[in-house]
Amino acid sequence: MRMLMTTALVALISGPSLAENWRDDYQVVKFGILSGENERDRIARYTPFEQYLEQELGVEVEIFTAGNYDGVIQALAADQIEFAFMGSSAYAAAYTATDGGVMPLVSRVQNDGSTGYFSILVTRCDSDLTDLASLEGKILAFADPDSTSGYAVPFYNLSQEITPDLYFSATPFSGSHESGVQGVANGTFDAAATYQTNETSGIVQRMVEKGMVDENTICPIWQSPEITSGPLTARSNLPSGLIAAMTTAVMEIPVKDPFAFKEMSGGDESTQRSWIEVDHERYQWILDMRDWLKKQRRS
Numbered sequence: 001m002r003m004l005m006t007t008a009l010v011a012l013i014s015g016p017s018l019a020e021n022w023r024d025d026y027q028v029v030k031f032g033i034l035s036g037e038n039e040r041d042r043i044a045r046y047t048p049f050e051q052y053l054e055q056e057l058g059v060e061v062e063i064f065t066a067g068n069y070d071g072v073i074q075a076l077a078a079d080q081i082e083f084a085f086m087g088s089s090a091y092a093a094a095y096t097a098t099d100g101g102v103m104p105l106v107s108r109v110q111n112d113g114s115t116g117y118f119s120i121l122v123t124r125c126d127s128d129l130t131d132l133a134s135l136e137g138k139i140l141a142f143a144d145p146d147s148t149s150g151y152a153v154p155f156y157n158l159s160q161e162i163t164p165d166l167y168f169s170a171t172p173f174s175g176s177h178e179s180g181v182q183g184v185a186n187g188t189f190d191a192a193a194t195y196q197t198n199e200t201s202g203i204v205q206r207m208v209e210k211g212m213v214d215e216n217t218i219c220p221i222w223q224s225p226e227i228t229s230g231p232l233t234a235r236s237n238l239p240s241g242l243i244a245a246m247t248t249a250v251m252e253i254p255v256k257d258p259f260a261f262k263e264m265s266g267g268d269e270s271t272q273r274s275w276i277e278v279d280h281e282r283y284q285w286i287l288d289m290r291d292w293l294k295k296q297r298r299s
Contacts, residue, residue, distance in 0.1 A: 022239035023059055029242070032064040032072035032084035035144070035176045036203065039065050041210065045267070048260035049253070056249040056256075057242075068175060069146035073097055082238055083246060087230035089148035092286040094233060104231030104283060105247045106275040108265070110197060115276055117197045119149035119157075119224035122184055122204060129190060130221055132158070136167055138190035141174040141183055148286065149195035150177055153224050156289050159296070177203045178212065185213045195227075196220065201271040209269055228286070231278050251275050 031053075033042050046063055053061040064081045066072050069090050075081045077097045083105075086094065094102045109115055121140070123129040129138065143150025151173070158164050164171055172189075174180035180192030181204055196202025204220075207213045232250055234243050253261045254274050265272040 022242040022245075023057075025239070026059060026082065026242055028060045028062060029053070029057060029083070029246075030062045030064045030081040032066070032075055032081045034069050034072055034084075034086060034090055034147075035065070035067060037176065037178045037206070045263050047263075048257070049264040052253060052257045052260045053246075053249055056252075057245055069093070069144045073146060076102055076233070076235060079235065079237070082235055082242070084233050085230070086233045087146075087148040088228050088283055088286045089152040089230075089290060090146045091231055091233050091283055092290050093146045095280070095283075095287065096290070098235075101236050102233050103236050103243075104278045104280060105234055105243070106250050107231045107278045107282075108229045108272050109274045109276050111271045111273045112198075114197075114226070115229050116226040117149065117195055117202075117229055118226060119153040119193060120196055120202070120220040121154065121191050121193055121222040122181060122218045122220050123191045124184060124187075125216055125219040127190075132161070132222055134221075135191055137169050139170045139172070139188075140164070140168045141172055141180040141189040141192040143174055143177045143180050143193060145173060147177070147193075148227055148230065149224070150180065150193050152286070152289060152293060153227055154193040154222075156293060157224050178207060181207055181218055182212065185217055191221070197271055201266060201269050205269050206266060209267065228282055231283070247277065251277070 033046055042065055043063055050061050050063055064072065064075060066075065072084050073090060073094045074097070076084055076094050091102070091104060107115060129135055142155065145151055155164055174183055174189070174192060177194045180189065181194055183189040184192045194203045196204065204213070204218045208215050234246065262270055
């Protein structure tokens, strides 16, 4: 009995110490960001967060970017990065690519308490394209094959009413949300799929703020049902101490570093107030939707 008690006591004392030993193997922690906007702006928005993490985690932190969503997904699958901010569909793609080797940690909570956002179709405000019916025979640009709001959700929901591949004259991928919206503004595309949280926060509003498009140039003409906000995703094979430290750091950033939190969540247009811890079950419907999309493509 005494030996059992001694063993338990040693385990209790050494447990926290062992949990901190992840720093020996992870002196540099990398997190990925999806290509929703151009690389320069992505890095600028997340640099204060990178600096905050270095203080909180006590190790070097690096931002990882790629030209498309799949680059970040494959980097997770190849153990080249430890964490990534992902949309719901990109998380589902990573879950599939790694045979369940990733896990969601936290997701966003907006000022109104909501934990979701919407896919929208946008056109030029000065065009006669004001609803889905007016888009027949036109060019609709999707963002990326692994984008939730830029492809999976709009394609799935539009397919309940029309056959997208036949209804539109073309459905190219623009490569990113910003590229799709910019293409509409320039006349390259008639419409584009992108996202917004509400009428004051979204990719269009952010592009207006950055001077990329003029105000009242781009207007939404269709909106999806609410989408579950995507998670900060971790590789499941990481040390539990590292996962816990990252989760805590992100959950606490609104209070500990309000500037970094504001920048990473959208700057002056941000409507995010905090984070909520999430699990895989929250995103299972996205995996089901992606399976449906794959079956449609095969047929």
